[in-house]
Amino acid sequence: MAYECDMHTFYKGAPDVVVLPETTAQVALLVRLCRREHVALVPRGSGTGLIGGAMAPHGGVMVSLTRMNRILELDFANRCATVQPGLINLWLSQATRDAGYYFAPDPSSQMVSSIGGNASTNAGGPHCLKYGITVNHVLGLEVVTGAGEILSVGGKAHDHPGYDLTGALVGGEGTLGLLTAITVRLLHVPAGVRTLLASFSAIDDASEAVSAIVAAGIIPAALEMIDETFVRAINEGVGAGYPKGAGAVLLIELDGPAAEIEAQAGRIVQICRDHAALEIRVAQDEAERALLWKGRKEAAGVVGRMSPAWILQDAVVPRSRLPEIMREVQAIGARHRLVIANVFHAGDGNLHPMILYNDLEPGELERAILANDELLRACLTMGGSVTGEHGVGLDKASSMPLQFGDADLNFMARFRRVFDPDGIMNPGKLLPSHPACGEGFRPSVPRLPAGAWV
Amino acid sequence: MAVSAPALGDAFAAIVGGEHLTTAPSQLAAAAVEGVPPRWLARPGSLDEVGRVMSLASVEGLAVAPRGSGSALDLGAPPARLDVILDLSRLTGVLEYVPADMVATVQAGVTLDLLARELCKHGQMLALDPYGGGSRSVGGVLATNASGQRRFRYGTGRDLLLGARFVQADGTVTWGGSKVVKSVTGYDIPKLLTGSLGTLGVIVEATLRLHPVQPASGSWLFSFTSREAAGSLAAAVLASSLEPERLAWLNAGALERVGSERAEAALAVSVATVAEAVTSQGALLGSMASRLGARVSALDEGFWTRVGGGLASSTVVKLASEIRRLPFWAGEVERVISRHGLTVSLVGEAGNGILRAAVEGSVSPDTWAREIVAPLREALAAEGGSLVVERAPLDLKRAADVWGPVPETALAVMRRLKTEFDPRGVLNPGRFVGGL
Numbered sequence: 001m002a003y004e005c006d007m008h009t010f011y012k013g014a015p016d017v018v019v020l021p022e023t024t025a026q027v028a029l030l031v032r033l034c035r036r037e038h039v040a041l042v043p044r045g046s047g048t049g050l051i052g053g054a055m056a057p058h059g060g061v062m063v064s065l066t067r068m069n070r071i072l073e074l075d076f077a078n079r080c081a082t083v084q085p086g087l088i089n090l091w092l093s094q095a096t097r098d099a100g101y102y103f104a105p106d107p108s109s110q111m112v113s114s115i116g117g118n119a120s121t122n123a124g125g126p127h128c129l130k131y132g133i134t135v136n137h138v139l140g141l142e143v144v145t146g147a148g149e150i151l152s153v154g155g156k157a158h159d160h161p162g163y164d165l166t167g168a169l170v171g172g173e174g175t176l177g178l179l180t181a182i183t184v185r186l187l188h189v190p191a192g193v194r195t196l197l198a199s200f201s202a203i204d205d206a207s208e209a210v211s212a213i214v215a216a217g218i219i220p221a222a223l224e225m226i227d228e229t230f231v232r233a234i235n236e237g238v239g240a241g242y243p244k245g246a247g248a249v250l251l252i253e254l255d256g257p258a259a260e261i262e263a264q265a266g267r268i269v270q271i272c273r274d275h276a277a278l279e280i281r282v283a284q285d286e287a288e289r290a291l292l293w294k295g296r297k298e299a300a301g302v303v304g305r306m307s308p309a310w311i312l313q314d315a316v317v318p319r320s321r322l323p324e325i326m327r328e329v330q331a332i333g334a335r336h337r338l339v340i341a342n343v344f345h346a347g348d349g350n351l352h353p354m355i356l357y358n359d360l361e362p363g364e365l366e367r368a369i370l371a372n373d374e375l376l377r378a379c380l381t382m383g384g385s386v387t388g389e390h391g392v393g394l395d396k397a398s399s400m401p402l403q404f405g406d407a408d409l410n411f412m413a414r415f416r417r418v419f420d421p422d423g424i425m426n427p428g429k430l431l432p433s434h435p436a437c438g439e440g441f442r443p444s445v446p447r448l449p450a451g452a453w454v
Numbered sequence: 455m456a457v458s459a460p461a462l463g464d465a466f467a468a469i470v471g472g473e474h475l476t477t478a479p480s481q482l483a484a485a486a487v488e489g490v491p492p493r494w495l496a497r498p499g500s501l502d503e504v505g506r507v508m509s510l511a512s513v514e515g516l517a518v519a520p521r522g523s524g525s526a527l528d529l530g531a532p533p534a535r536l537d538v539i540l541d542l543s544r545l546t547g548v549l550e551y552v553p554a555d556m557v558a559t560v561q562a563g564v565t566l567d568l569l570a571r572e573l574c575k576h577g578q579m580l581a582l583d584p585y586g587g588g589s590r591s592v593g594g595v596l597a598t599n600a601s602g603q604r605r606f607r608y609g610t611g612r613d614l615l616l617g618a619r620f621v622q623a624d625g626t627v628t629w630g631g632s633k634v635v636k637s638v639t640g641y642d643i644p645k646l647l648t649g650s651l652g653t654l655g656v657i658v659e660a661t662l663r664l665h666p667v668q669p670a671s672g673s674w675l676f677s678f679t680s681r682e683a684a685g686s687l688a689a690a691v692l693a694s695s696l697e698p699e700r701l702a703w704l705n706a707g708a709l710e711r712v713g714s715e716r717a718e719a720a721l722a723v724s725v726a727t728v729a730e731a732v733t734s735q736g737a738l739l740g741s742m743a744s745r746l747g748a749r750v751s752a753l754d755e756g757f758w759t760r761v762g763g764g765l766a767s768s769t770v771v772k773l774a775s776e777i778r779r780l781p782f783w784a785g786e787v788e789r790v791i792s793r794h795g796l797t798v799s800l801v802g803e804a805g806n807g808i809l810r811a812a813v814e815g816s817v818s819p820d821t822w823a824r825e826i827v828a829p830l831r832e833a834l835a836a837e838g839g840s841l842v843v844e845r846a847p848l849d850l851k852r853a854a855d856v857w858g859p860v861p862e863t864a865l866a867v868m869r870r871l872k873t874e875f876d877p878r879g880v881l882n883p884g885r886f887v888g889g890l
Binding site for chain 2: 418
């Protein structure tokens with residue numbers, strides 16, 4: 001059953017029916033029918049989410065938006081585009097590149113994930129550090145709310161009088177309504193790009209270098225960390241040729257005016273040297289740049305070489321706490337006798353520890369779940385956040401009280417009710433279910449995906 | 455049961471302290487919002503006191519207008535009711551600032567100037583430069599979604615507000631968002647609050663994303679003898695890989711106000727980056743502009759403050775249109791307004807499609823409403839744009855709704871939000887869109 005889970009295969013639950021509408025009017029009709037019949041409704045884009053958001057724990061109707069995948073308008077003079085929700089993220093940049101533009105949000109899954117899904121989960125990606133997450137690039141939305149209204153908010157002109165419903169609807173994870181059209185900002189392709197790779201003997205040095213780069217007033221377009229376990233697996237798996245024996249690798253990308261990236265690259269090289277970098281490579285051409293990125297982009301694909309199963313964390317820490325949390329990650333792994341591999345967005349403090357375990361070994365899954373929980377709590381203790389870019393979904397709904405108090409969650413629940421008065425939209429996701437509402441959803445199959453993107 | 459006014463005054467004084475409660479009629483008259491004086495002006499000194507003031511006001515069904523530095527109180531419709539001005543100017547704490555995280559948590563009453571002084575010690579800034587300047591408070595800037603020319607590069611309060619602690623209409627202290635630069639945990643409540651004019655909650659603490667101050671910057675004024683040529687330069691810059699920080703459109707009236715040489719229209723551009731790139735971008739800009747027949751002059755940083763000051767008129771209108779239509783609307787505004795013997799200085803954000811018109815001269819409310827606001831507003835709305843009267847004498851405000859119409863479906867949702875979070879109409883009643 002293709003629709004029983006998203007890329008977080010931990011949670012499974014098949015809908016009673018899958019509908020693939022082609023128009024906004026059909027979507028609105030569906031919502032009104034579900035509302036009348038009190039049936040749960042689960043929106044779904046490409047199904048590449050990592051949070052159990054696009055699956056149906058309570059059955060009901062799944063609305064797959066993959067057929068609504070057209071670019072409705074490209075408007076370069078206004079630096080924007082209007083697309084249907086099912087459009088694949090990368091297709092938009094491909095369609096605009098010849099004119100000199102691109103769509104900045106670039107989740108690692110961008111060659112398969114949909115812009116509707118990106119906007120629903122407020123997806124991130126390697127280039128968030130400089131350019132922000134999806135919400136910073138959404139100008140307007142057409143939404144069918146859980147109340148069955150067709151709502152148009154925002155648009156090409158900025159600053160519409162009234163509440164910023166566009167900003168508040170992005171990241172709604174399908175609990176407020178279904179996005180049927182999205183107007184996004186396009187950016188001009190930068191004049192130049194410079195990609196560097198620096199290797200270190202210890203992840204501590206690499207973490208300190210990250211802080212030092214940002215403290216120097218440089219905001220790279222991307223600043224990614226790859227730890228020793230991943231460097232080895234990537235070299236074996238995809239032949240990226242990362243420095244052998246490195247304890248950690250930083251992948252750093254600058255973009256902007258040629259003179260700017262030239263000066264900043266020089267500064268970064270010096271900072272990495274000051275932090276005991278073993279080797280620094282600067283890509284000389286597009287082919288070399290692509291090779292440096294290849295390892296990072298295909299990192300998740302090599303996890304299968306390391307372990308039959310894993311749990312992926314997406315919590316955030318303040319950037320300055322990076323060295324400290326990385327030591328904590330190693331300590332937690334040692335305590336639970338598990339390998340924790342790391343490839344993540346260091347510049348944002350957005351961690352992606354992957355807790356590797358063998359599901360055939362009795363007790364390993366339980367230890368992995370414990371380690372995952374300790375990791376999340378450690379991040380929050382340092383002033384972090386439950387999720388940096390994947391979203392809450394089903395997976396982290398029960399973790400929301402770790403970051404928010406009762407009054408905060410109550411405010412969110414009331415916000416949800418304004419858009420979805422009957423509670424039909426993606427129930428069980430994003431907010432913790434009240435204990436009085438019965439048991440929370442439990443995972444049915446303790447397996448994890450092969451080939452997830454982080 | 456309602457409590458008598460003196461008893462309420464005592465109750466407010468018990469919360470904030472007698473010396474922080476104003477009840478003298480002359481002082482209350484001076485604090486009036488659009489001619490409506492409050493019954494009390496309370497200056498709480500802590501988050502807890504804000505919560506208790508709101509709680510009391512809510513129980514008693516009083517109308518509360520939050521206020522920061524007081525500089526944007528003329529934004530919005532005249533209040534439907536007003537009992538308490540909740541003055542947040544005592545809340546001036548920078549609560550948390552870790553330079554390495556480029557994040558600061560501050561209280562709402564912190565002024566932009568005070569914050570800037572703290573941040574520049576570490577080479578950082580809050581990239582919000584609203585017109586009206588550094589005396590404005592962070593809370594007020596966020597609640598009114600005020601922004602200036604720097605938004606082209608850095609975004610608005612919406613993009614820079616990571617988390618907010620706010621007090622709901624009933625006094626409940628609530629937190630939304632996060633304290634890290636990247637988070638998607640739960641609904642983005644800070645975005646709901648930004649620009650909501652304090653009608654859903656009072657922002658008391660804000661966690662803000664900061665940016666590094668660039669090592670070098672440069673600004674130039676490109677003056678033209680025609681609007682079209684200035685528009686062509688703006689379009690050319692936007693279609694290039696140049697990365698300006700600010701891209702300001704000025705008409706003849708605005709140029710006169712800022713003391714620059716006369717021209718039909720001009721584009722002021724700033725870049726901020728490393729010194730080498732300032733030079734190369736300036737050269738590229740110069741060659742693009744000279745092809746279009748521009749006269750070029752270098753600008754000092756003070757120019758950007760003068761641009762804001764150039765909007766210090768008693769009547770200011772903000773038009774939002776598509777970016778490419780800004781030159782057209784600049785012409786339309788000049789045409790419509792000058793027809794009535796008024797003069798107008800126009801400052802536009804050429805990269806965002808925002809145009810502000812400072813209007814000088816005398817006009818009857820009827821002419822204002824029917825022959826200026828209505829036709830411009832209708833034509834803009836037909837293109838998906840809007841016109842907001844940001845500041846105007848009361849008789850003009852009464853003649854034409856300051857916000858203009860909001861599409862019915864969206865307004866219905868906004869009404870439900872207001873009813874959900876402020877069912878008794880405690881927070882700024884009547885001042886926001888659709889009479890919210």
